[in-house]
Amino acid sequence: MKKSYNFAIVGATGLVGRTFLKVMEEYHLPVASLRLFASEKSIGRKLLFAGKEYTLEALKEGVFKGTDFALFSAGSEVSRLYAPLASQEGALVIDNSSCWRMDENCALIVPEINISDYKTHGRIIANPNCSTIQSVLPLKPLDDLFTLKRIIYSTYQACSGSGKKGLDDLERCERGEKPLFYPYDIAKTCIPEIDIFGDDGYSKEEMKMVNETRKILHRPSLKIAATCVRVPVPVAHGVMIAAEFEKPVDVEKARQALRNYEGIKVVDEPKKHIYPVSTLAAGNDYVYVGRIRKDISSDNGLILYTVGDNVRKGAASNAVQIVKKIIEEKEKENA
Ligand SMILES: NC(=O)c1ccc[n+]([C@@H]2O[C@H](COP(=O)([O-])OP(=O)(O)OC[C@H]3O[C@@H](n4cnc5c(N)ncnc54)[C@H](OP(=O)(O)O)[C@@H]3O)[C@@H](O)[C@H]2O)c1
Known part of the structure; x- marks a missing residue:
């Protein structure tokens, strides 16, 4: 990467925002200038990036002029108001909230896919x-091999997925105090409620998994159901996937395709206690896949278990990888 670019981060003080800064440094993004934004209460505070201090600013008209890439992680309301402003003022926006994901004018991207x-x-x-x-x-290379027909997701989601308030509640409950954010003591129980429930009994988080999977894989009518559960883990979600395919499945072919796919590490020797665990994924950008086996309840089914760092690959790193790939593509086009 030769040229350098002007960046803005909205929600820079949050769990994802701070991780943006860390990952941008790790990935050596070519940063010419950087502006940081957060809520009123943080204005004037300073954050470090690449050894230099940056002062937090307030969002207002004009602040994105001259910005090449604006990374948003300040929740849906802020994105609804300010992402269109940033794009009108010339920035390419990468938004971490759920606000624009299903908008037909917005791409929903996992860069490897x-x-x-x-x-x-x-x-x-x-x-x-x-x-x-x-x-x-992991489903993309399996879809390429065997053609997906139906998916059942069961998640085991870490408390950092709720942002700072989720992590604080886990620590509070571990100290024996009452939760302030979760409806039950998250240190002692799993909670099968993530985001708001609809009248059909599914939560918004569950429907995000259904709709977003279809959009990313370009499979608008794929049959999918999800159950999302919060677990007493600080970082890195687990997802159990039961997938049914059109063609007969072969476990060894599946394992090989997963090993060869960018961003995935296969850890699958269960008799030696080698399988994906949250602590393996926490702090890095791989999705770990294991417990790969035939679904004995289905003709062409596979069951697998994945873990990934929700704050990194699930948010900040995925966004930074999108920026990196776009910069590389632009530079190839201009070469
Ligand atoms: N945590 C995850 O694993 C994860 C994964 C995927 C996507 N996301 C999404 O990423 C976003 C941020 O999540 P998070 O976990 O980083 O939450 P968080 O730790 O609670 O951080 C929220 C950030 O938003 C800022 N903010 C709040 N209100 C604002 C306003 N009115 N104007 C400007 N900034 C404002 C906060 O600034 P102050 O510090 O000044 O309050 C803070 O920087 C959410 O949309 C979330 O759904 C999170």
Whole structure:
């Protein structure tokens, strides 16, 4: 990468925002300038990036002029208001909230799968839901091999998925205090409720997994159902995937295709206690896949288990990888 670019981060003080800064440094993004934004209460505070201090600013008209890439992670309301402003002022927006994901003008991207979708959509790119990212990544090579027919997801989602308030509640409950955010003591129980429930009994998080999987894989009528559960883990979600295919499945072919796919590490020797666990994924950008086996209740079914760091590959790193691939593509075109 030769040229350098002007960046803005909205929600820079949050769990994902701070991870943006860390990952941008790790990935050596060519940063010419950087502006950081957060809520009123943080204005004037300073954050470090690449050894230099940056002051947090307030969002207002004009702040995105001259910005090449604006990374948003300040929740849906902020994205609804300010992502269109940023794109009108010339920035390419990568948004971590759920606000724009299903908008037909916005690409929804996992860079290993569908980076080229950004060319056929508008200037707001949506980053998918964290559990969806670590699920579609292994499903893509399996879809290519055997053609997906139906998916059942069961998630085991870490408390950092609720942002700082989720992690704080886990620590609070571990100290023996009452939860302030979750409806039950998250240190002692799993909670089968993530986001708001609809009248059909499915939560918004569950429907995000259904709709986003279809959009990323370009399979609008794929049959999918999900159950999402919060578990007493600080970082890295687990997802159990039961997938049914049109063609007969072969476990060894599946394992090989997963090993060869960018961004995936296969860890699958269960008798030696080698399988995906949250602590393996926490702090890095791989999706770990294991417990790969035939579904004995289905003719052409596979069952697998994945773990991924929800704050990194599930949010910040996926967004930074999108930016990196777009920069590389632009530079190839201009070479
Ligand atoms: N955590 C995850 O695993 C994860 C994964 C995928 C997607 N996401 C999405 O990423 C976004 C942020 O999540 P998070 O976990 O980083 O949450 P968080 O730790 O609670 O951080 C929220 C950030 O938003 C800022 N903010 C709040 N209101 C604002 C306003 N009115 N104007 C400007 N900034 C404002 C906060 O600034 P102050 O510090 O000043 O309050 C803070 O920087 C959410 O949309 C979430 O759904 C999170």
